[in-house]
Amino acid sequence: MTHSSDTTRRRRLNVGRIWAFVVLAALIFIAVFPILWLVLTSVMPSNLIMRSDPTLFFTPTLEHFREIFGSGREAITTYLVNSIIVTLVSTICAVFLAVLAAYGIARIRPRGHAQLSLLILTSRMLPPVGLVVPLYLIASQSGLLDTHLALILPYIAINIPLATWMLQGFFMDLPKELEEAAMIDGCGQVAAFFRVMLPLAGPGIAAVSVFCFVLAWNDMVLALPLTLREAVTLPPFMSQVRQEEGVAWGQLGATTVVVMAPVVTFTLAVQRWIVSGLTAGAAKG
């Protein structure tokens, strides 16, 4: 009696487990397939793209990547270079300034630094769309419109708050004694910071840099109004492709892969530290 009810329960459990597998597999398919399809499109021969009888089996080709990196009309080199310049410069500046600010806050702990972090967080919560109109007017009046600087400056300003907030958590985690030991051994305050504290905060700084990089690299909200021709980065470029007659899907797919690849790579590389960074900032803010 007990035995038979045990087996039915086990059988029911197994059935439940099979269902769970089926559902999980379906969910993974839904999550991953669209991305996979994009990557496939980027290496699909042109005559097979957007056909009424799509196929998964074809000889992959790099023709679209050759086209977008070539010198022809469909080259994206200008926009790619713009994206790289704007992203790198703004990330380096934002992280440098944020390291200084965060170290200061973590060490000196000025009065009201708790409120300060709250303010920082609140300002990061505000949508960048709120900056579009004033920045557009400022940029066109000052002649900065359609220059790299028009994007670099707002990206720095937007990134500094969150970067500072995350970094101060990392710095607070580092024992003060290490720095004091270095100073006893003859390091000045500045040397102690650069030679001891900065290397120790390395993972944190890497994670924060990725955050800043991703924001600037992906941004379309500011890049769309603040650039016209010369300084156009990849996201606004992609939004213009649609208005032309007959989108070249292979090239669009390849461009999108170029935009996606560094973000996914970097995010996966520092994933661990991003989570710990956010929680560290939260716990000790």
Next chain:
Amino acid sequence: MVVVLLIPIANNAWISLHEWSLVGDEAPRFIGLDNYVEILQTPRWRNTLLRTGLYVVLTVSAQVLLGFLIALLLHRHFPNAKVARMLLLMPMMISEVVVGNIWRLLLNFNGGLFNWFLGLVGIDPVFWLGPGRAFWSVVAVDIWQNTPFVTLVLFAAMQTLPSELLEAASIDGARRWQQVRSVIMPMIQPAFLLVLMFQTMFAIRSFSTIWLLTEGGPGNETSLLAIDVFRAALQSYDVGLGAALSWCLLLLSLGITILYIRWLKRDPLV
């Protein structure tokens, strides 16, 4: 550094009180709150507000519900399946512009995979981004992209629950659904509120994906607040109205943030 952000935002408020057109030679004219009155009275802009509200309610509730169910599935059956979890989180890792292009490929009328699939089951192709459907399509895409974040946060919260608690509940004869409702859900309430706030904030400001898919069209069917800031300020050159629209967006976001901070302070558990 906060100043760098706050000055343009304050400037934005000042601009929003003017009739300010970038075409013609007319100087900006101070008109007080007229732009805001216009937003509330003109059906065109009032519909944008309502549409944004509907969009936020639909996407956030679907994301939180689905995200919770998926987190529960992972928690119960696959707590250690790291690879599966990473694959499920993929849509969250790619940016809005990439999402926009991915779905342009899939939803395209000629040769998009969705219409090919409809063809397989004998249904005529459909304009997924055409009149009457575009709004639902962009809602679905938003849900696709943002549900993984909810799953991530709620799954992490479930993992921190002591397993003795659930064992005790099941010894006491609680059925699964009862365990979920009376043990898991109350325990992860802080995480629930966190994702609720985050998802709402990000749903309100939705821009890039929709811009790539429809640019707010057809007509105004997918024009949300952020989209109309662009349309008013940069396509119709009415910067006063654009600034006023973006202030509506700012005020909504600020309101939600304040609500959340007040709730954080009230509840010592967090």
